[in-house]
Amino acid sequence: MSATVSTKRTRQPARSGTAARHPNAGRAKQVTRLMPTPLLAVITTLLCIMVLVPIVYIFLASLNTDAGVARGEFWPSAFSGESYVKIxxxxxxxxxxxxxxxxxxxxxxxxxxxxxxxxxxxxxxxxxxxxxxxxxxxxxxxxxxxxxxxxxxxxxxxxxxxxxxxxxxxxxxxxxxxxxxxxxxxxxxxxxxxxxxxxxxxxxxxxxxxxxxxxxxxxxxxxxxxxxxxxxxxxxxxxxxxxxxxxxxxxxxxxxxxxxxxxxxxxxxxxxxxxxxxxxxxxxxxxxxxxxxxxxxxxxxxxxxxxxxxx
CATH class of the missing domain: 1.10.3720.10 (MetI-like)
Structure with a gap:
């Protein structure tokens, strides 16, 4: 009986020590961010828009007429792939x-x-x-x-x-x-x-x-x-x-x-x-x-x- 009690007493500090070290190990694995996640999402979205909008405009303008592009139309009034043939x-x-x-x-x-x-x-x-x-x-x-x-x-x-x-x-x-x-x-x-x-x-x-x-x-x-x-x-x-x-x-x-x-x-x-x-x-x-x-x-x-x- 005494041997069993002593064994439990010796194991108890080991468990408490492991529990004490666990939070620090978890913090070490966390990834440090330079900015909050919502702000990062907003900036990433804006950068993607800055890149994609000109590409979309070029694609739509290639399907438009020369007069339509000269008028500043973003969305063509009539789609045509004739330009891809003429080039x-x-x-x-x-x-x-x-x-x-x-x-x-x-x-x-x-x-x-x-x-x-x-x-x-x-x-x-x-x-x-x-x-x-x-x-x-x-x-x-x-x-x-x-x-x-x-x-x-x-x-x-x-x-x-x-x-x-x-x-x-x-x-x-x-x-x-x-x-x-x-x-x-x-x-x-x-x-x-x-x-x-x-x-x-x-x-x-x-x-x-x-x-x-x-x-x-x-x-x-x-x-x-x-x-x-x-x-x-x-x-x-x-x-x-x-x-x-x-x-x-x-x-x-x-x-x-x-x-x-x-x-x-x-x-x-x-x-x-x-x-x-x-x-x-x-x-x-x-x-x-x-x-x-x-x-x-x-x-x-x-x-x-x-x-x-x-x-």
């Missing part, structure tokens, strides 16, 4: 989209491939001028394109004059111009990502006899897909959205989608009213490749954008 013959939108996909896709692939190897050398090896190159990558990203367009144009014109190679007005000349600006950003994204990869994997591969190229292609590249996708997508957007360089370095046969939209904005139907409806339809069509790109690679984007933030 392919008005300024050659199909050819322009193909040119943009070729140039932007090539820039995305080439910049991502070069950036992986360049970042691997800058992160894993020590040599003279390494820090200067890293700082130069940041410096190149801060130079606006408006300051570079005239020097690049003169350089391309000089190459065409002295070597007899046509650069201005060609897609590969536009490709080189875009690659010049996309490569520093892609390299810096890969540098940030590779700094977070553990070196132990590479050391284990070296013990097994792997070379530097073997480590790069068999270890670094498979582990770096999120950063590769992010750098490629941003390089693709650089070429897809550009108007400044495309307006200078292209001719009608090599116009990109951005230039085609610019031609739509300057066009007029009947000599008086701009082709607002066709312009809205062309804008939606040109946005489709970018949206599909994000939908296909969205599972890589979050990991790539947050890579290197926590080590």
């Amino acid at each position: 392919w013959t008005s300024v050659g939108l199909g050819k322009a989209i193909i040119n943009s996909i070729l140039v932007s896709g090539s820039v995305a692939i080439v910049s991502a491939v070069i950036a992986v190897g360049t970042a691997y050398v800058l992160v894993r090896f020590t040599f003279f001028g390494r820090l200067t190159m890293l700082r130069g990558l940041l410096g190149l990203q801060s130079i606006p394109g408006t300051l570079m367009i005239l020097p690049v144009f003169v350089l391309f014109s000089s190459v065409g004059t002295y070597l007899g190679i046509s650069v201005i007005g060609t897609l590969w000349g536009l490709f080189i111009a875009y690659l010049t600006f996309a490569l520093p950003f892609s390299t810096w994204v890969m540098v940030t990502y590779l700094r977070g990869l553990p070196r132990e994997l590479e050391e284990a591969a070296r013990i097994d006899g792997a070379s530097n190229l073997g480590i790069l292609f068999k270890i670094i590249v498979p582990l770096s897909w999120p950063a590769i996708v992010v750098s490629g997508i941003f390089a693709f957007l650089l070429g897809w959205n550009d108007v400044l360089f495309a307006s200078v370095f292209t001719r009608p046969e090599t116009h990109t989608a951005a230039i085609a939209l610019q031609v739509f904005s300057a066009g007029q139907e009947g000599g008086a009213i701009p082709v607002y409806s066709q312009m809205m339809a062309a804008a939606l069509v040109c946005a489709v490749p970018v949206v599909l790109l994000y939908l296909i690679f969205q599972r890589y984007l979050v990991g790539g954008l947050t890579a290197g933030g926590v080590k």
Whole structure:
């Protein structure tokens, strides 16, 4: 009997201690919010409205007539999909989209491939001028394109004059111009990502006899897909959205989608009213490749954008 009482007495403090620690453990698991839930819901709703209203207006305007859009009608008085038919013959939108996909896709692939190897050398090896190159990558990203367009144009014109190679007005000349600006950003994204990869994997591969190229292609590249996708997508957007360089370095046969939209904005139907409806339809069509790109690679984007933030 006494043994039973003593056992109960010894178990009693343990239960009370567990109960005392339980509230603190529950508080530690609670998620801390920066603002109350109702306020967060209101702000999120407003942001969604700010994004969705222009998109809805563009879609409705593409189904409206040019006169209806010019009058400021939000809801069309008569729905018509004629604009989606005319855009392919008005300024050659199909050819322009193909040119943009070729140039932007090539820039995305080439910049991502070069950036992986360049970042691997800058992160894993020590040599003279390494820090200067890293700082130069940041410096190149801060130079606006408006300051570079005239020097690049003169350089391309000089190459065409002295070597007899046509650069201005060609897609590969536009490709080189875009690659010049996309490569520093892609390299810096890969540098940030590779700094977070553990070196132990590479050391284990070296013990097994792997070379530097073997480590790069068999270890670094498979582990770096999120950063590769992010750098490629941003390089693709650089070429897809550009108007400044495309307006200078292209001719009608090599116009990109951005230039085609610019031609739509300057066009007029009947000599008086701009082709607002066709312009809205062309804008939606040109946005489709970018949206599909994000939908296909969205599972890589979050990991790539947050890579290197926590080590």
